[in-house]
Amino acid sequence: MSGINKVILVGHLGKDPEVRHLDGGVTVASFPLATSETYNKDGKRVEQTEWHNIVLWRGLAEVASKYLQKGKLVYIEGKLRTRSFEDKEKVKKYVTEIVAENFTMLGRKSDFEQSPTTPTHQSAEAKIEDEFTIGPSDENGDLPF
Amino acid sequence: MSGINKVILVGHLGKDPEVRHLDGGVTVASFPLATSETYNKDGKRVEQTEWHNIVLWRGLAEVASKYLQKGKLVYIEGKLRTRSFEDKEKVKKYVTEIVAENFTMLGRKSDFEQSPTTPTHQSAEAKIEDEFTIGPSDENGDLPF
Amino acid sequence: MSGINKVILVGHLGKDPEVRHLDGGVTVASFPLATSETYNKDGKRVEQTEWHNIVLWRGLAEVASKYLQKGKLVYIEGKLRTRSFEDKEKVKKYVTEIVAENFTMLGRKSDFEQSPTTPTHQSAEAKIEDEFTIGPSDENGDLPF
C-alpha cells in the first residue's frame, strides 16, 4: 500500500543526452551521470566515482536535450527502476536506471549560455508526463541505454 | 539561477487537517506534524519531538482533508517557506511552514479504511496546483496556522 | 570535486536480512526491499512494485539483523553503488545496490516487539556525533542567529 522510492543526485553528465522518439511521438532521453565522492584512505585522497543511468520521458526529455550537455553539473530527482532486457546474444540482463522526475541545472550561468531562458526547476508539465512512464517503458523493454 | 529547497518528513499528525476555502475557491489545509527522534543521553533513552507546520494547497489540500486524520503516520515531501504575519497585537511575527508537494500515507491499511480508493502518491493534479502556491498565499498573509 | 548520491526508500523487507561475517570480522547484511506505487491506468488501480537490493555494513548490519525481519516497514537512506561480479558461468554481470547509511523502523510498535529498546534512527557510530546535538543547543537557547 505504501512506498517511497526517491533518488537525489548532483553530478556531471558523462555525455550529451541521447534522444529517441518512440512510436506514438513519445520522447525519451538518457545520459550517464557521474557522482564523485572523495575520501581519505591511509592519508591519501581517493576519488570514487559512481555512474548512474538517467532516463527522462516526454517533456522532461525535451527540456533535457535542449539544456543539458556533457560536463554540466545538474541536480536530479527521480526514482529507481530496474528493468530486464535481452542482449545481442539473447541473454537476459538487468539494468537499474534513475527515471528523472525533475532536474535543476547548477553552476555558473555561463555553463548554460545556449539557453536564452534557462528554466530552473522543470516541474509542471514534466511531472504530469511522468505519470505515464510505465506504459511506454513497458512497450519498449529493449530500449538501449 | 539555481536552488533546491526540499523537506522530507515522516511523522504523525497532531490534529485533523484544518481546511479553509479562500476567496476564489482555492482550498488550503494545514496541520501540525510530529517527528520524533530517540537518542541516548547518559545511558537513558530520551525522546525529542519536533513539530512542523504543514500546509497543503488546492487538490492536495482536498485529498489530505479526506484521508488524513490526527494520529496517522504520513510521509510528506515539500519545501520550506517562512512568511511574516501580524498577530492580534499588530506585532510582526514569522512562521516557517512546510508547503507540501506530495504525501503518502504509511502504516497499516486499516488505518485508512475510510478511504475506498486510498491514493498512494498524490502527484499529477496536486503538483500542478502547487505551481500557483505563491499567489494565494500572498493574498492571505494572515492565514492563521 | 562534488557530488551527491542519495537514495531514500520506504518499503517492506522481502526477506529476513542475510548476515555474513567477512574475514577480519566485518559484518555485512543484505535484504531485498519492495517499494510499491499505485497509479491509475485506464481507470483501474495498478500497483507497481520495485525491488531494491539493500546492503548494510558493520554496526548498521548488526543492528539490522537484530531488529528487521521480512515484512517490516522501514525507512532507508543510503547511496547507489553498481558493482560487477562473475556469475557461475564466469559471465561478468552488474548489480546496483543501495548501501544503507542509516535506517528507521516505521509502523506499529508491536511490529518490533522483540526489541525491548527499539532504536529509532539506527546508524550506529555514524550518528554518535549527532546525538549530542541537543545538549549544547539547550544550554544556549538564546543563541543569536
Place this chain on the structure above:
Amino acid sequence: MSGINKVILVGHLGKDPEVRHLDGGVTVASFPLATSETYNKDGKRVEQTEWHNIVLWRGLAEVASKYLQKGKLVYIEGKLRTRSFEDKEKVKKYVTEIVAENFTMLGRKSDFEQSPTTPTHQSAEAKIEDEFTIGPSDENGDLPF
C-alpha cells in the same frame, strides 16, 4: 516511535559563517542560505528567494568556517528544529533552523581556492564509518546478494 526529519538544500550563503565557541569548547557556526526558485507568472519570469537559517555544530562548524564564504554554492543536508528564545524586550519568539548534518561544496574549484585540500563531503566524524565502506566491498566482489 518513529520519524524522519530531513532537509535538503542547495543554495548560496548570504554571509560568511559566524562562529562561536561555547563554554566547554563546543564550536557552533551559523549562516543564512538562499534558495531561489524561478517560475512563470503571466508570462514573466519571477524569482522567489527563500532564506534559511543554517546551524552547524562541532567538527562540522569548524570545517564550515574554514571552507565556506558568502556567495558560495553549497549542498546542505540536515534537520529542522524550531526553538524559542526571548528577544531584547523579553518577548518570546520562535525561530526555525536547519541543523546541518553534512554539507558538500558545489561549483567551480576556483570558488574554493583558499582550501588546498578541498574536502568533498564534509561531515567530520559523522562520516568516518562511511569512509571505509569501499574497502570491504572490494575484498568481496563476489558477495552474493
Place this chain on the structure above:
DNA sequence: TTTT
C-alpha cells in the same frame, strides 16, 4: 564517460 564527468568533474576537481
Place this chain on the structure above:
DNA sequence: TTTT
C-alpha cells in the same frame, strides 16, 4: 543577505 546570496545567486543567475
